Amino acid sequence: MQIRSTQQTDARSHSFFAFSGGSLEEILAPLGAEQRQLAASNLPDMDALSKVGEITSLSLATADGSVQVVVAGLGDPADFQWERLRKVVGKAFKEWERLKSTLVAVHLTGLPEGLAATDAARTVAETTLLAAYRFDKYLSEKKPVVVDALDIVAVEDVSGATADGVVLAETTIFARDLVNEPANVLSPAKLAEAAEEAGKSYGFAVEVSGRERIAELGMKAYLEVSRASANEPKLIVMRYQGAPDRPEDIIGLVGKGLTYDSGGLSIKPNDGMLFMKCDMGGAAAVIGAMAAIAKLKPKANVTAVVAACENMIAGNAYRPGDIIQSMAGKSIFIGSTDAEGRLTLADAITYIIEHEKAAKVVDVATLTGAAIIALGHISTAVVTNDQDFYKQLETASQVTGEKVWQLPNFDEYKELIKHKTADLTNTGGRAAGTVTAGLFVGEFVQKKPWLHLDIAGTAFSDKAGEYAPAGGKGVGVRLLYQLVKLLEQ
Ligand code: BES
Ligand code: MN
Ligand code: ZN
Numbered sequence: 001m002q003i004r005s006t007q008q009t010d011a012r013s014h015s016f017f018a019f020s021g022g023s024l025e026e027i028l029a030p031l032g033a034e035q036r037q038l039a040a041s042n043l044p045d046m047d048a049l050s051k052v053g054e055i056t057s058l059s060l061a062t063a064d065g066s067v068q069v070v071v072a073g074l075g076d077p078a079d080f081q082w083e084r085l086r087k088v089v090g091k092a093f094k095e096w097e098r099l100k101s102t103l104v105a106v107h108l109t110g111l112p113e114g115l116a117a118t119d120a121a122r123t124v125a126e127t128t129l130l131a132a133y134r135f136d137k138y139l140s141e142k143k144p145v146v147v148d149a150l151d152i153v154a155v156e157d158v159s160g161a162t163a164d165g166v167v168l169a170e171t172t173i174f175a176r177d178l179v180n181e182p183a184n185v186l187s188p189a190k191l192a193e194a195a196e197e198a199g200k201s202y203g204f205a206v207e208v209s210g211r212e213r214i215a216e217l218g219m220k221a222y223l224e225v226s227r228a229s230a231n232e233p234k235l236i237v238m239r240y241q242g243a244p245d246r247p248e249d250i251i252g253l254v255g256k257g258l259t260y261d262s263g264g265l266s267i268k269p270n271d272g273m274l275f276m277k278c279d280m281g282g283a284a285a286v287i288g289a290m291a292a293i294a295k296l297k298p299k300a301n302v303t304a305v306v307a308a309c310e311n312m313i314a315g316n317a318y319r320p321g322d323i324i325q326s327m328a329g330k331s332i333f334i335g336s337t338d339a340e341g342r343l344t345l346a347d348a349i350t351y352i353i354e355h356e357k358a359a360k361v362v363d364v365a366t367l368t369g370a371a372i373i374a375l376g377h378i379s380t381a382v383v384t385n386d387q388d389f390y391k392q393l394e395t396a397s398q399v400t401g402e403k404v405w406q407l408p409n410f411d412e413y414k415e416l417i418k419h420k421t422a423d424l425t426n427t428g429g430r431a432a433g434t435v436t437a438g439l440f441v442g443e444f445v446q447k448k449p450w451l452h453l454d455i456a457g458t459a460f461s462d463k464a465g466e467y468a469p470a471g472g473k474g475v476g477v478r479l480l481y482q483l484v485k486l487l488e489q
Contacts, residue, residue, distance in 0.1 A: 001128070001129060001132055001145065001147060001148055001149065001150065002148065002149040002150070003125045003128065003129065003149075003150045003152065003162060003165075003166050004149070004150070004151050004152065004162075005121055005125075005151075005152045005153075005154065005157075005158045005159045005161075005162035006151050006152070006153055007153065007154070007155065008153070009103075009105040009151040009153050010103065010151075011101075011103045011104055011105035011151055012065065012066070012067045012068060012101075012103070013067070013068040013070070013096065013099065013101035013103065013104045013105065014030070014031065014067060014068065014069050014070070014105050014107060015069075015070040015071070015072060015092055015096075015104060015105065015106045015107065016028065016069070016070070016071050016072070016106075016107050016109060016110070017071075017072055017073075017074050017085075017088070017108075017109075017110065017111070017120075018046055018049040018050040018054075018071050018072065018073050018074065018110070019050055019074050019075065019076070019077045019080075019110065019111075019112050020046065020047065020050040020075060020076050020077070021046070021050075021076075021077070021112075022046055022050065022110045022112070023046070023110065024040055024043065024045075024046055024049070025040065026109060026110045027071075027107070027109045027110035028040060028069075028109075029109055030105075030107050030109060030153060031067075031069075032062075034062050034063065035060055035062050035067060035069075038060045038062065039058060039060060039069050042058055042060075043056060043058060043069070043071065044056065049071045049073055050073045050074065050075060051073045051075065052073055052074065052075035052084065052088070053073060053087065053088060053091060054071075054072070054073035055070065055071075055072055055073075055091050055092060055095050056070070056071045056073075057069065057070045057071075057095055057099065058070075058071075068099055068101060070092060070095055070096070070099075072088045072089070072091065072092045073088070074088055077112035077113075077114075077115065080112070080115065081398070081401075082119070082123055082398075082399060082400075082401060083401030085120065085123050085124070085127070086123060086126075086127045086401055086466065086467055087466040087467070089123070089124055089127040089128060089131065089467065090127060090130075090131045090465075090466035090467035091466065092106075093127075093128055093131040093132065093147070093467070094131075096146070096147050097145070097146050097147060100146050101146065101147060102146060102147060102148050102149065103147075103148070103149045103150075103151070104147055104149070104150050104151070105150075105151040105152075105153050106124050106128075106150065106151070106152050106153065107153045107154075108120050108121060108124075108152065108153065108154040108158070117154045117155075117156055117158050118156075118158050118160070118161035119161065120158075121152045121154060121158035121161045121162045121165065122158075122161040122162065122164050122165035122168075123165065124150075124152055124165070125150070125152060125161075125162045125163075125164075125165030125166050125169065126165035126166070126168045126169045126172075126478075127169075127467050128147075128150050128169075129165075129166065129169035129170070129173065130169050130172060130173070130467045130468060130474075131466075131467040131468075132145045132147060133173050133176060133468065133469060134469060135176070135177065135180040135469070135471055135472070164296060167292055167295045167296055168292055168296075168477070168478050168481065170291075171202075171288040171289070171291040171292040171295070171477050171478075171481075172288060172474035172477045172478055173474060174198065174284075174287075174288050174291060174474075174477075175281075175284035175285055175287070175288035175472065175474040175475075175476070175477045176284075176468075176471065176472040176473065176474040177472070178191065178194060178280065178283070178284040178287070178288075178472070179277070179278050179280070179281050179284050179459060179460060179471070179472025179473075179474070180277075180471045180472045181277070182277050183259050183260035183276070183277040183310070186259050186277070186280070187231040187259055187310070188226075188231055188232065188233055188234040188257070188259050188308035188309050188310060189231065189232060189234055190259075191234065191236070191257060191259055191280060191283060191287075191306070191308045192208040192234040192236050192308060194287065195208070195236045195238060195287045195290075195306070196208065198287055198288075198290070198291045199238060199290075199294075201291075202290070202291040202292075202294040202295050203294040203295065204238055204239060204240040204290050204291070204293070204294040205238065205239045205240075206236065206237070206238050206239075207236075207237045207238075207239075208234050208235065208236055208237075209234070209235040209237075210232050210233070210234060210235075211223070211226075211232050211233055213235065214233055214235050214307075217235075217327065217351065217355070218327050219235070219307065219327045219347040219348075219350075219351065220324060220325040220326055220327060220347070221324055221325065221326040221327065221332060221343040221344070221346050221347050222235075222307045222309065222327075222343065222344045222347040222348070224318040224322075224324045224334075224343065225258075225264075225309055225311055225318070225337075225340040225343050225344050226309030226310065226311075227314075227316050227317060227318055228264065228311075228312045228313055228314035228316055228317035228318070229309060229310035229311070229312040229314075230312070230314075231259070231309075231310050233307070233308060233309035234308045234309075235305070235306075235307055235308070235348075235351075236257070236283075236287075236304075236305070236306040236307075236308055237303065237304070237305050237356070238286075238287065238290045238303065238304040238305075239302075239303050239304075239356075240290060240293050240294050240301065240302045240303075241301050242293070242297055242298055242299050242300050242301060242302070242488075243299045243300050243301050243488075243489070244301075246301070246489070247301065248357065248359065249300070249301055249359060249489075250301045250302070250303055250356065250357055250358045250359055250360075251300055251301065251302045251303070251358065251359070251360050251362070251484060251487060252302075252303055252304070252305070252349075252352040252353065252356060252358025252359075252360060252361045252362070252448075253286040253289060253290070253302060253303070253304040253305070253361075253362050253363075253364070253480060254282075254286070254304070254305050254306070254345060254348045254349055254352055254361060254362070254363040254364070255280075255282035255283035255284070255285055255286035255287070255304065255305075255306045255363070255364050255365070256279065256280065256281070256282035256283060256306075256341045256344060256345055256363070256364070256365030256366060256367065257280045257282065257283035257306040257307060257308035257309070257344070258276075258279035258280055258308075258309065258310065258311055258340065258341060258344070258366075259277070259279070259280050259308060259309070259310050260276055260277060260279065260310045260311065260312070261273075261276040261279040261310075261311045261338070261340065261341075262276065262310075262311055262312055262313060263311065263336075263337065263338035264311045264312065264313060264317055264318065264337030264338060264340060265313060265317050265318075265319055265320060265337045266320055266336040266337040266338040267313065267338075268338060272369075275460060275462070278366060278459055278460035278472060279311075279341070279366050280306075280308065280366075281364075281365075281366045281455055281459030281460060281472065281475070281476075282306075282363070282364035282365040282366060282453075282455060282459070282476070283306040283308060284459075284472070284474070284476075284477075285364045285455065285459070285474075285475060285476025285477055285479075285480060286304040286305075286306060286364060286476070286480065287304070287306070288474060288476070288477035289304070289476065289477050289480035289481050289484070290302065290304050291477075292477060292478070292481040293480075293481055293484055296481065296485075298481075298484050298485045298487075298488040299488045299489065300484050300485075300487055300488045300489075302484055303352060303356045303358060305348045305351055305352045305356065306348070307344040307345070307347060307348040307351075309344065311337070311338075311340045317337065318334060318337055319334065319337065320334055320335065320336055320337055321333075321334060322334040323421065323422045324343075326343070326346050326347055326350070326444070327346070327347040327350040327351060327354075328346065328347075328350040328444050330346075330423040330424055330443065330444075331422040331423045331424070332346075332422055332423065332424050332425070332426055333419040333421060333422035333424070333425040333426070334425075334426055335425045335426055335427030336426065336427045339426040339427050339437070340426075341365050341366070341367045341437075342365075342367065342426055342437055342440045342441050343426060345363055345365060345367075345441050345444075346440070346441065346443070346444045347444075348363075349361055349363060349441065349444045349445055350444050353445070353446055353448060358448065359448060359449075360389065360448055360449045360450070360487075361445050361448050361449070361450045361451075362450070362451045362452075362453065362480065362483070363441060363450075363451070363452050363453065364453045364455055364476050364480070365441075365452075365453070365454060365455065365456075366454075366455055366456045366459050366460070367434070367437050367438075367441075367454045367455075367456055368433045368434045368437045368454055368456055369433070369456060370430075370432075370433030370434045370437075370456075371433075371434045371454040371455075371456040371457050372456055372457040373433075374407070374434055375405055375457055376457055377457045377458060377461040377463070378403055378457070378458070379403040379404060379405040379457070379458065380402065380403065380404045380405070380453050380454065380455050380457070380458045380475065380476075380479075381404075381405060381407050381434045381438075381453075381454040381456075381457075382404050382405065382406045382407065382451060382452065382453055382454070383406075383407050383409055383434075383435060383438030383439065383441075383442065383451075383452040383454070384406065384409065384450060384451045384452065385409065385442060385445065385447070385449070385450050386449035386450060386451075388449075389449045389450070389451055390406055390451065392483060392486050392487065393451055393479075393483055395486060396479055396482035396483040396485075396486055397479060397482075399482050400478040400479050400482050402458070402475055402476070402478065402479040403458075404453070404479075407434055407435050407438065408435060409435070409438070409439060409442070413428070413432055413435050413436055413439055414439050416428035416429060416431075416432070416436045417436050417439060417440050417443070424440060424443060426440065428440070434454050437454065438452040438454060453476065453479075455475050455476060458473060458475040459472065459473060459475050459476070460472055460473065461473065
């Protein structure tokens with residue numbers, strides 16, 4: 001789809017936003033006199049039009065052909081949130097499709113005070129592309145998207161913001177594609193290739209290492225997880241330097257990159273395995289975020305690491321009951337080979353701190369089924385050791401609409417991951433599974449400010465959202481970009 005920002009449009013499908021207390025005259029201003037009058041006399045009043053999520057559409061037969069008018073309700077400006085606009089654009093998109101509009105104009109008229117046309121343009125561009133997303137590459141009969149061009153019409157110049165919105169959508173879609181790609185296609189090597197290609201087209205450096213180098217680095221826990229797979233593990237390191245004058249200020253992003261999680265010898269039942277291609281959702285988030293960051297160029301240094309591998313079964317597989325080593329030198333009792341993500345994250349975090357000199361760490365992982373039990377598919381669960389850092393994440397989350405919710409980090413929970421015969425155990429038991437998994441990862445952050453995002457519920461869902469089909473959601477890309485943007489100095 002083509003997204004343009006313009007002051008003039010040839011579209012015959014015109015969409016407007018209605019806020020309560022706004023004026024219909026004002027929002028319809030871009031229409032010609034005849035159309036405007038016809039529309040105004042046939043539309044209900046602003047109270048009805050502005051109800052949140054209300055989509056009112058009208059076909060006008062005028063002297064020079066018919067035009068379509070769609071009014072989308074955004075409610076009270078006093079409690080406006082950007083996520084409301086996204087949901088409403090998602091609904092409007094469905095209406096455009098129903099009306100078979102190929103060229104749609106969205107007019108940014110009648111915006112209440114404090115709501116910048118640039119921010120609105122960015123959000124409309126972003127959401128329209130996200131709403132139009134399909135994963136249909138394996139279907140021999142595709143249902144193409146009808147809307148193929150969108151004009152964002154504003155009096156002022158919103159071209160920069162529109163272009164930013166396109167980048168944020170594109171990189172989120174890139175992450176969705178990676179998550180949706182089945183594991184027989186997306187091996188660790190393919191994931192690494194995708195990162196390399198993104199590095200080339202968006203402008204960040206990518207370094208990929210195989211088993212030999214991973215062993216040299218001493219990433220023993222990571223190697224254990226990958227051991228039984230026929231596919232070689234790939235350590236993917238991505239670097240972006242946007243603040244060369246402060247080279248020591250490096251934000252480290254770590255994404256869980258299990259291209260498939262069978263559970264290993266602690267094998268999952270079929271239903272548990274069915275969607276485990278999504279277990280690289282954290283990797284998709286950090287690779288997508290690096291792409292957005294490299295393109296939009298915040299003044300910050302960001303390094304991302306993905307310890308990509310597959311958790312499979314073979315005669316050489318690691319076993320429940322094993323005691324393994326980690327790069328940090330802590331021994332780990334294997335309570336379950338299905339608690340593999342935290343093992344790969346432990347080494348990836350040690351690596352990003354010791355070899356990449358990250359001063360802060362954010363890890364993103366489809367880590368626990370317990371996160372889905374606790375928060376469903378609505379919010380990402382967060383564990384942290386730094387309340388100020390968490391506040392920044394919350395601020396970023398309010399911009400992008402990707403909801404986060406903090407879980408406790410009390411020392412009492414840490415007792416659950418101690419073991420009699422090893423420094424740590426990788427299973428804290430069923431109770432508080434998301435907290436103990438997070439705190440296990442936290443054992444490796446060496447007191448750096450750290451955020452742990454468990455996206456098991458939010459990375460993937462078999463239900464469609466307001467502006468996402470069922471499947472991979474691309475969660476984390478925009479959130480991490482926005483967080484980095486906030487940390488820019
Ligand atoms: N990848 C899974 C977590 C997961 C579950 C992600 C459902 C997305 C949807 C993870 O590796 C896992 O298997 N976790 C175990 C941990 C347990 C063995 C301590 C779990 O949640 O059951
Ligand atoms: Mn697992
Ligand atoms: Zn897993």
